[in-house]
Amino acid sequence: MNPAEANLVDLVQFFFMGIQRGCIYAMVAMGFNMIYNATGIINFAQGEFVVLGGLMMVSLTMALHLPIVLAFILTVLFVVVVGVLMERLTINPVKQPTVLRLIIITIAVSIITKGAAMMFWGKGSHYMNHFSSAEPLDFHGATILPQTLWIMGILLLVVAAYVFFFNFTMTGKCMRACSINRDAARLAGIDDRKMVMLSFALSAGIGAVAGIIITPVIQMDYTRGAMLGLKGFGAAVLGGLGNSTGAVAAGVLLGVLEALGAGYISSHYMDAIALVILLFVLFIRPSGIFGSSEAMRLKEF
Amino acid sequence: MKRMILAMCVCVMMSFSASAVFAETDAYHVGCVFSITGKASWLGEPERNTVQMIVKQINDAGGINGRQLVLHIEDDQGDNTRAVNAIKKLIKKDKVCAIIGPSLSGTSLAGVPVVTQEQIPMISCASAAKITTPAEERKWIFKTAPNDSDAARNIFAHMNTHNIHKVGIMTDSTGFGAAGREQLKAIAVDYKIEIVADETYNPTDTDMTAPLINIRNSGAQAIINWSIVPAQSIVPKNMKDLKMTIPLYQSHGFANIKYAEAAGDAAEGCIFPAGRIMAVDTLPDDQPQKKVLEAYKKAYESAFKDHVSTFGGHAYDALWITADALKKVGDDPAKLRDEFEKTKFVGIGGVFEFSATDHCGLDKDDFSIMTVKDGKFVVLKE
Structure with a gap:
């Protein structure tokens, strides 16, 4: 292999690495957006949904030996229930739901969830089998894990389901109406509180899916939520808060840039690279790459 | 009437606390700082378990010189600031005569100035050689974990016998990794080994593809990965993924x-260097540590239903060295310190021989080169 070819192989390898991380960021970012659109707040417990999904899946497949499909469904349902409980118990009862108050509540929920996960699953890293073979596939000298293909495929499915739900179902349209103008939606007979609950359920579900598909590759422990949440938040802002197609593109972009930065600059500063890019974009385009600056001006937060 | 009850409660409480204080002034107070929670909890938890197990054993047998041994255990969560605060609290509030821990190289180094100023001896459970060297500047600091420099020497010696001349190193960015990186770079020359790639990564990283590719491109014949955090188990996985x-x-x-x-x-x-506790079963019967190791492994594993690790062993050694010294000289910190320097002790980490110039007491031969076979640690036979 000549040097030019070898360089190309490295580039492809970094690209695969980036796509894999990026898909997860994209899904976390979609979760952020869903709740942001319904309530106008950032749910800082988003990363915890991912952790819960991963850890629950580990328990169901590795300890109880359930088949993957069944475990997948049960795990998502479990995290959805957690999301709904969170909304019913902590967000819904608040008498004067200001943005700041609700955000502080989500931080509290994230700390509590993290503690509960530590008590229940312990402090160690948990690992689970890959969905299919763990043998890497050869791609012109670079390698890609079958699990990475699963991750990409599932992201596409989630995006497709998302688009379908929000454009072609009545409930999805109601949710969109609420996010555009809550008062008008209420006047049209939409139960906006129910929509908020639904947004927490969906967002928890997407978080769970992200956790389930990434756990075979990165292992899961109770502390992972903060970093995943932060990167996902970065992707959401980069794509323009509330803009979910933007979030998907920005998530993948962030993952790839991070991987390239780790490869060609230094893996020591990998996390910093992502955040520097984020700052840079915010300086130049505060509304994110794909966000509308006009809409940004009208938003409360 | 309400007031009466309140006053009675206060009286009862006061008498309780007074009697508690009275009982405890008669005891020996030793402080422990471990990373029981947080990223390094895999170290701190076995350390805490071990000291709790030993202190119970000592006190059930009548204590030391007829006095109870009281441990004040603090959790620094692997954080330097918390470690320093915990050490200060132990010295000022709990009036301890010696400190065991901290668990990590970073937190131990952070604690060095405090105990030096307060003149309280500290036995660290961490590995960086610079925690106890140079000995003249580390008058109050001892440690029971083997030196990282000796671990590096074992690795390089093994490479010499296997004809490896070019290595790529990757180290995590914790105190342990950073200190190990310095040692690797300094010692490689002695073994005529060239470091052709030098990569660092964060303890929270989940993907090691990038540093591995850089090492692959450097033409290294082997990789040394120097880390204390769970991220290190991703390295062999990613190597496999990259073939x-x-x-x-x-x-x-x-x-x-x-x-x-x-x-x-x-x-x-x-391949990795490790203390002998990891492969007790494979040791010959005349090995001087064998009995101690077997006893500790059995006691720990039956008490906590968990695998024994070298890290708990560091706390075992530190506490027994302290207990032996307390028995001889009592709880005066300066006398304890002098006694530590004279200690010879057969423990979990190896056969300790402390001196005025050596505050670690272990050497290169207290490591064995091990490998993983069928999911178990075994001593590598050459």
Whole structure:
């Protein structure tokens, strides 16, 4: 292999690495957006949904030996229930739901969830089998894990389901109406509180899916939520808060840039690279790459 | 009437606390700082378990010189600031005569100035050689974990016998990794080994593809991965994903079977130096440590239903050295310090011989080179 070819192989390898991380960021970012659109707040417990999904899946497949499909469904349902409980118990009862108050509540929920996960699953890293073979596939000298293909495929499915739900179902349209103008939606007979609950359920579900598909590759422990949440938040802002197609593109972009930065600059500063890019974009385009600056001006937060 | 009850409650409480204070002034107070929670909890938890087990054993047998041994255990969560605060609290509030821990190289180094100023002896459970060197500047500091420099020497010596001249190193950015990186770079020359790639990564990283590719491109014949955090078990996995087949050397920070379990098949065959506790069963009967090791392993594993690790062993050694010294000279910190310097002790980490110039007491031969075979640690036979 000549040097030019070898360089190309490295580039492809970094690209695969980036796509894999990026898909997860994209899904976390979609979760952020869903709740942001319904309530106008950032749910800082988003990363915890991912952790819960991963850890629950580990328990169901590795300890109880359930088949993957069944475990997948049960795990998502479990995290959805957690999301709904969170909304019913902590967000819904608040008498004067200001943005700041609700955000502080989500931080509290994230700390509590993290503690509960530590008590229940312990402090160690948990690992689970890959969905299919763990043998890497050869791609012109670079390698890609079958699990990475699963991750990409599932992201596409989630995006497709998302688009379908929000454009072609009545409930999805109601949710969109609420996010555009809550008062008008209420006047049209939409139960906006129910929509908020639904947004927490969906967002928890997407978080769970992200956790389930990434756990075979990165292992899961109770502390992972903060970093995943932060990167996902970065992707959401980069794509323009509330803009979910933007979030998907920005998530993948962030993952790839991070991987390239780790490869060609230094893996020591990998996390910093992502955040520097984020700052840079915010300086130049505060509304994110794909966000509308006009809409940004009208938003409360 | 309400007031009467309140007053009575206060009286009762006061008498309780007074009697507690009275009982405890008669006891020996030793402080412990471990990373019981947080990223390094895999170190701090076995350390805490071990000291709790030993203190119970000592007190059930009548204490030391007829006085109870009271441990004040603090959790620094692997954080330097918290470690310093915990040490200050132990010295000022709990009036301890000696401190065991902290668990990590970073937190131990952070604690050095405090105990030096307060003149309280500290026995660290961490590995960086610079915690106790130079000995003249580290008058109050001892440690029971073997030196990282000796671990590096074992690795390089093994490479010399296997004709490896070019290595790529990757180290985590914790105190342990950073100190190990310095030692590797300094010692490689002595063994005529060239470091052709030098990569660092964060303890929270989940993907080691990038540093591994850089090492692959450097033409290294082997990799040394120096880390104490769970991220290190991702290295063998990612090597497998990239179809890299050069030998992987891990540091003594790998010596927790959970790390090997987390890496699964990929960990098979990786080589690392570790204390003998990891392979007690394979030791010959005349090995001086064998009895101690077997007893500790049995006691720990039956009490906590968990695998024994070298890290708990560091706390075991530190506490017994302290207990032996307390028995001889009582709880005057300065006398304890002088006694530590004279200690000879057969423990879990090895055969300790402290002196005025050596506050670690272990040497290169207290490590064995091990590997992972069928998911278990075994001594590598040459």
